[in-house]
Amino acid sequence: MTRYLARRSVHSAFALIGLIVAVFFLARLTGDPTNLFLPIDASLETRKEFAQKHGFDRPAIEQFWSFLEDVSRGDLGYSLRKQRPAMELVLEAYPTTLKLAGTTMVIAIALAVLIGALAAYRPGGLFDRISGVASLAGASAPDFWVAITGILIFSVMLGLLPTSGVGGLPYWIMPITVLVLRPFGLLVQVVRAAMLNALSSAYVKTARAKGVGERTVIFVHALRNACLSIVTVAGDLTVGLINGAVIVETVYGWPGVGKLMIDSVIQRDFPIVQAAIMVTATAIFLLNIAIDLIYVALDPRIRHQ
Amino acid sequence: MVQTPQVTAEQEAVAIRRGLPWWRLLLRDPLALMAALWLALLCVCVMVGPELFGKEATTLNLRARNLPPGSTEQGWLMILGSDALGRSMLARLIVATRNTISIALTSVLLAMIIGGFLGLIAGYIGRGVGNLIMRLSDIVQSFPSLLLAVVVLYMLEPRVGNLVIVLAITRIPSYLRVTRAEVLEIRERVFVDASRALGGSRTHILVRHIAPVVAPTLLTILTVDFAIVMLAESGLSFLGIGIQPPEITWGLMVAQGRNYLSQAWWLAFFPGLAIMFATLSANILSNWLRIVTDPVQRWRLEAPKVGNA
Numbered sequence: 001m002t003r004y005l006a007r008r009s010v011h012s013a014f015a016l017i018g019l020i021v022a023v024f025f026l027a028r029l030t031g032d033p034t035n036l037f038l039p040i041d042a043s044l045e046t047r048k049e050f051a052q053k054h055g056f057d058r059p060a061i062e063q064f065w066s067f068l069e070d071v072s073r074g075d076l077g078y079s080l081r082k083q084r085p086a087m088e089l090v091l092e093a094y095p096t097t098l099k100l101a102g103t104t105m106v107i108a109i110a111l112a113v114l115i116g117a118l119a120a121y122r123p124g125g126l127f128d129r130i131s132g133v134a135s136l137a138g139a140s141a142p143d144f145w146v147a148i149t150g151i152l153i154f155s156v157m158l159g160l161l162p163t164s165g166v167g168g169l170p171y172w173i174m175p176i177t178v179l180v181l182r183p184f185g186l187l188v189q190v191v192r193a194a195m196l197n198a199l200s201s202a203y204v205k206t207a208r209a210k211g212v213g214e215r216t217v218i219f220v221h222a223l224r225n226a227c228l229s230i231v232t233v234a235g236d237l238t239v240g241l242i243n244g245a246v247i248v249e250t251v252y253g254w255p256g257v258g259k260l261m262i263d264s265v266i267q268r269d270f271p272i273v274q275a276a277i278m279v280t281a282t283a284i285f286l287l288n289i290a291i292d293l294i295y296v297a298l299d300p301r302i303r304h305q
Numbered sequence: 306m307v308q309t310p311q312v313t314a315e316q317e318a319v320a321i322r323r324g325l326p327w328w329r330l331l332l333r334d335p336l337a338l339m340a341a342l343w344l345a346l347l348c349v350c351v352m353v354g355p356e357l358f359g360k361e362a363t364t365l366n367l368r369a370r371n372l373p374p375g376s377t378e379q380g381w382l383m384i385l386g387s388d389a390l391g392r393s394m395l396a397r398l399i400v401a402t403r404n405t406i407s408i409a410l411t412s413v414l415l416a417m418i419i420g421g422f423l424g425l426i427a428g429y430i431g432r433g434v435g436n437l438i439m440r441l442s443d444i445v446q447s448f449p450s451l452l453l454a455v456v457v458l459y460m461l462e463p464r465v466g467n468l469v470i471v472l473a474i475t476r477i478p479s480y481l482r483v484t485r486a487e488v489l490e491i492r493e494r495v496f497v498d499a500s501r502a503l504g505g506s507r508t509h510i511l512v513r514h515i516a517p518v519v520a521p522t523l524l525t526i527l528t529v530d531f532a533i534v535m536l537a538e539s540g541l542s543f544l545g546i547g548i549q550p551p552e553i554t555w556g557l558m559v560a561q562g563r564n565y566l567s568q569a570w571w572l573a574f575f576p577g578l579a580i581m582f583a584t585l586s587a588n589i590l591s592n593w594l595r596i597v598t599d600p601v602q603r604w605r606l607e608a609p610k611v612g613n614a
Binding site for chain 2: 011012014015018019022023133136137139140141142143144145146148149151152156239240241242243246247250261262265266268270273277280281284285288
C-alpha cells in the first residue's frame with residue numbers, strides 16, 4: 001500500500017515539476033520574455049532596465065536555477081498592474097473558487113449517485129431514458145450560454161435573482177447550477193454504467209437470495225463497489241471544474257482565481273498568470289494524492305497489495 | 306438441445322438482422338437518426354454556407370436593425386431576427402458553421418492521429434519509451450484544458466492554426482490512454498500470438514491486427530471529443546481569446562450578443578442553441594456508435610422490438 005501510494009505520488013510530482021519547467025520554457029520559447037512581462041507600450045529604457053533587473057541577459061540555465069529558487073520561496077514576482085506580489089493576489093482569490101468548486105462537486109455527486117443508481121435499477125425503463133437524455137443535455141450544454149440565458153430569464157425577465165456579484169444565497173444559485181450541469185451529466189452516465197455492472201454481479205444475486213431488501217442491495221452492496229469508478233471520474237471532473245469556474249466567474253463577476261486569470265491574460269499581467277498556474281498545479285497535485293488515499297480506503301485489494 | 310420456440314424465433318430474427326448495414330440500424334433508432342441528420346445538415350452548411358449566404362451575413366441593412374425573431378417582412382432570412390447592424394441572424398449562423406465545425410473537427414482528427422499513434426507505441430513497444438509518453442500525457446491531462454489553452458494562447462497569437470494545435474494537445478491524452486489500454490489487452494490475445502509465431506513483424510501485427518480492433522473505439526471517442534472540443538473552442542472565443550473578429554464562430558457570436566442581452570436576447574440565444582444542438586447530436590451519435598461497434602451490445606439494436614426488454 002505504501003509502495004502504491006509512493007509510486008502514485010511520484011507520478012503526480014512528475015506532472016507538477018513538468019508543468020513548472022514547461023511554464024518557464026514556454027515563456028522563453030516565444031522570444032524575449034520582457035515582451036510577455038511588460039505592457040506593449042513600454043519604452044526601450046524600461047525594457048532594458050527590466051531585462052537587467054530580472055536577469056534576462058544571463059544564460060537560460062542560470063535563469064532557470066534562480067527561477068526555481070524563487071518558486072520554492074513562493075516568490076513569483078510582482079503583478080504589473082496592481083503593484084502587489086502575484087502570489088498574494090492569487091491566494092486571495094483562491095478561497096472563492098474553492099468554495100464554488102466544493103459546493104458544486106458535493107451537489108453533483110449526490111444528485112448523480114441518486115439518479116444514476118435509480119436509472120440502472122431498471123435499464124431501458126422510462127426513468128432511465130429520461131435521465132439518459134437529461135444527463136446528455138447537461139453534459140452537452142455550453143456553460144457560458146446557460147449562464148447568460150439564466151441571467152436573461154431569471155434576472156432580466158423575472159427579476160428573481162441578481163445578475164452578478166457575491167453575497168448571500170441568491171447570488172449562489174445561478175453560478176452553482178451552471179457549474180453543476182456538466183459534472184452531473186457526465187457522472188450520471190458513469191454511475192449508471194458502474195451500477196449496471198455491479199447489479200449484475202454474483203454478490204448482488206447472493207444478497208437478494210438471502211433476502212436483503214432492494215434498497216440495501218442498491219445503495220449498500222452495489223454502490224459500495226461502483227464507488228471506485230465514480231471516485232476516479234469525480235476526481236477528473238473536479239480538475240475540469242476549473243474550466244467551468246473560469247467561465248462562470250467571468251460571467252457572474254466572482255473574484256475567484258478563474259476571473260483573475262482571464263483578466264490577467266487580457267491585461268497581459270504575466271506574473272499573475274504564472275502564479276495562478278503554480279497554485280492550481282499544486283492544488284491538483286494534492287487532489288490527486290487525496291483521491292489515491294480515498295481509493296486505498298475504498299478498495300481492500302489495493303490495501304493488501 | 307431444448308429451447309423454447311420463442312427464444313429460437315428471437316435468435317433467428319437477430320441472425321437475419323446481423324447482416325444489416327449500419328444505415329439500416331441507424332433508421333431503427335429515431336434519436337440517433339435525428340442526430341445524424343442534424344450533423345449532416347451542418348456539414349452541408351460547412352461546405353456551401355459561406356458561398357451561399359456570405360453576402361447576406363455581412364451586408365448592413367439599417368432598416369432591418371434589431372428585428373426580433375419571427376419577422377419576415379424584410380425577407381425570410383430575418384426569421385431568427387437581426388443584429389444591431391441589420392445583418393441576418395440566420396445567415397450569420399450558417400456562415401459561422403464553417404469555422405466552428407472545421408476547427409473542432411480538425412483538432413479532434415489531429416488529436417486522434419497523434420494520440421492513437423503514440424498509444425500504439427506506448428502499448429506495444431518499450432517500457433521506457435512507453436513510460437515517458439505516459440508521464441507526458443499525465444502532465445497535459447492533470448491540468449485543466451481551458452487553462453492550458455488560455456496560457457498557450459497568451460503566448461502565441463490567437464490565430465486559427467494555434468487554436469487548433471492547442472485544442473488538439475488537450476485532447477491527445479484521452480486517445481493515448483484508450484489506445485494503450487486496448488493494445489496492452491489485445492497483444493496478449495491468441496491471434497496476435499499466432500501471427501507472431503507465423504513470423505509477422507511488429508509493424509505487420511500493429512497495422513493489420515491491432516489497429517483495426519482499436520479503430521472503432523477511437524471513432525467513438527472522436528464523436529464525444531468533437532462535442533468537448535466544440536465547447537472548449539466556443540468557451541475560448543466567448544472569453545475573447547479564441548477566434549478574433551471579423552472571423553466568426555458561434556461562441557464569438559454569443560459573446561457579441563451578450564452586450565445586447567436586455568435589448569436583443571436572440572443575438573446570444575440562437576448561437577448558443579446551435580452549439581448545444583451540435584454537441585448534443587455528437588453525444589447521442591457517439592452513444593449509438595458505442596453500441597453498434599460493441600459486439601456484446603449490438604443485439605440491442607438488431608433484435609426486433611419486443612415489449613419485455
